[in-house]
Amino acid sequence: MTTQPVAEQIARLLAAEGHDTIFGLLGSGNFVFTDAFARDFGGRFVWVRHESAAVAAAATYAQVTGRLGIASVHQGPGVTNTLTTLTHAVRERQPVLLLAGETGRGLQVNQTIDLAAFAAAAGARVHRVLRSEDAISVISRAMAEAQKFRIPVVVGIPTDVQVEEIEWTEPPPPASPNTPLSRPASADIEAAADIIQASKRPFILAGRGAVLAEARNEIEALGERIGALYGTSLVANGFFVGNERSVGVCGGFSSEVVPRIVPEADVVIAFGATINQWTAMHGTLIDRSKVIQIDTEEGALGVNGPVRLGLIGDAARTAAALLHELERRGYESEGFRGSDELKELQGFVAADEFGPVEAEGVIDPRSLVVELDRLLPLERTVTYDSGHHHWWPTAFIRVPDAQGFVAAQGFQSVGVALGVALGSAVARPDRVSVVFIGDGGTLMQLGELDALTAQRRDAIVVVYNDGAYGAEVHHFQPMGFETEHVTFGTRDIAGIASAFGASSAVVRSVSDIGEALSAWEEAGRGTLLLDCRVNPAVRSERLQEAFRAH
Known part of the structure; x- marks a missing residue:
């Protein structure tokens, strides 16, 4: 040989x-x-x-x-x-x-x-x-x-x-894909069913483990029997798309309806979600004493604080087992059906929760996302960089499914999302990659704007351009600090994108967005950068949460 x-x-x-x-x-x-x-x-x-x-x-x-x-x-x-x-x-x-x-x-x-x-x-x-x-x-x-x-x-x-x-030597054969899936012991299923049966307002929370287990059908079947509301952790955003009883993302990145509804639940059944400080909003959203936590890893149970009951098991198999046990008992509940909370959820429109802050030559950052959600193709993969701007996209922009959202928040680092957008564009070329990013994060990773553009990736780069590191400005300024060291002035990022060969436009109003997207479509797509001059007076109400226990 x-x-x-x-x-x-x-x-x-x-x-x-x-x-x-x-x-x-x-x-x-x-x-x-x-x-x-x-x-x-x-x-x-x-x-x-x-x-x-x-x-x-x-x-x-x-x-x-x-x-x-x-x-x-x-x-x-x-x-x-x-x-x-x-x-x-x-x-x-x-x-x-x-x-x-x-x-x-x-x-x-x-x-x-x-x-x-x-x-x-x-x-x-x-x-x-x-x-x-x-x-x-x-x-x-x-x-x-x-x-x-x-x-x-x-x-x-x-x-x-x-x-x-x-x-050349043949590599060892890969492990069998038919790894047995775990299921909790019967006694644990019965204990969980006891808690569910005693509840009146159940809430089901799906995390990454539920997505990996492809457990939506089993979880929703359980939820139907007990009249549950549904929600996801940030990383599972999109898992319950289309379900009329889903509140969407639960936690700090949620819409304004979530803090009004989720605390009313008397039991929280968490599938593959560890319920960290962000998901629980530091305990103001989810009381851990209400939580039944299901995970495949023993070390994940109670990792972010004690829970009422922990079960080791695959999300799909555990949901099916719980449903079977409740059916055996003949138990069925209306749960949140017909409740004031469900009526509020079904009548909720995120865009109605704010009044745009108008100013000459700038756009309200929330209005920006609302209009993009309306105009962009629904078949998209959404991500966003860390920064002051990252509190708004999840609440106002839809995703097609759990694979249509990538949370570039694992290390909460500025300057990651353009690489993420490149990966999603390669992985799903049938979907436009939409990335929300600050001007500071953009300038950190300008090279990847070139990579996206030169490789003709279908991507829309939405730059929140406030000429500053907005999170630091909005955090420290109310405390009486001067912020000139994190305020740099506006840069012509649209001009930089044009120099790379990307389509680009400066956005100062809602009408500018539609014009830019039409021109991008006429140009045969590729990479479009929207240099959005956002109103620096608009401050995220959730910013302080990010700095708690920071």
Whole structure:
């Protein structure tokens, strides 16, 4: 059997395992295996301008497609440039394989780093290919680990190993996809059913675990029997789309109807949601003593505070078991049906909850989102960067399903969302990627605006341009601080986008939005940047929540 360099065998392995996309930025430490993957094995290489965006895009690709996300970076600074988004991917629990060049074995040169310590700082796992004959088995194990445990895995591949020749060996077979799904013990199901049967106003909360379990049908069947209202954590936004008893996202990013309704529930049945401080609004929205928490991992039960009852089980199987037990008992309830809360929910229109703050030459940031929701195609993938602006999109813009929303909030970092938008555009080219971002975050990652534009990705970049880091202005100014150090003045971001070749427009009024979208459609789509001059006087009422226990 003929031999080939390790770098080429890595490319062959990725293709043999069915992977077809790598996000990255090429340097000497990752050039050969990435190039071979695209050139010799029919893979797709999606380039970025900064390594941080490669991991953000790979994590998003994993979330939207349900497959492994793969990123490729150069050794040393190429690796360290990914720290923020690698941490984000860890917090978002996305299966990502980060193939990283390493300096030659035994060398201590400028680009040598402690890869294990780096990965540990982000919370990721790490493997290193220290012997050429182990390359296929090490990388195969890393891929399986990332997918099984839903965690980013960094694989270091020294440059001297990459040039050594080895024979091809078949990778170990992947783990069976038919992993048995867990179901709570009968006694636990009975205990949960007792609590539900004693309740009058049940609320069902779905989190990431419910999305991964594809448990909507089973959960809604349970909810129908007990007359529950439904809601989701932020990361499960879109899970109950179309259900007339769904309040949407529950927590700090919710619409104004949620704090009026959800506290009226006397039991909260949480499927695959850990109910963190944001979802519970620091306890003002969800009283944890009311919570029945269902999760596949024992360590997730009560991780953010004690709950009334914790059950270990798959979301779909547990919902089905609860329904069966209630049917066996002959129990059925009207729950919230016919209630004042349900009537309020069904008559609720988020856009009616505010009066636009008018000012010359600027647009109310809430009116901006409301109009975009009205005009944009519903088949879209929505994300937003962190910042003052991020409190508004979720409350006012619809998503088509749980795969149509990507919460770039895992590490709450400014400067992540354009990489996320690239990943979603690649993963779902049939949907326009819509990204809401501040002017500060845009200027941090301008290179990815070039990546989106040059690659002709269908994306709409909505820039909240207030000439400042708005969160800091609105937080510290009321406290009596001067804010000139976080106020920079307005930049012509539309002009920058035009220089990159993107469609662009300055938005100062609602009417400007429709004109810009019409011109974008006539141009055959691609990337559109809306430089939205938002009214800096409008302050999110939820901002202070973000700074609590910060």
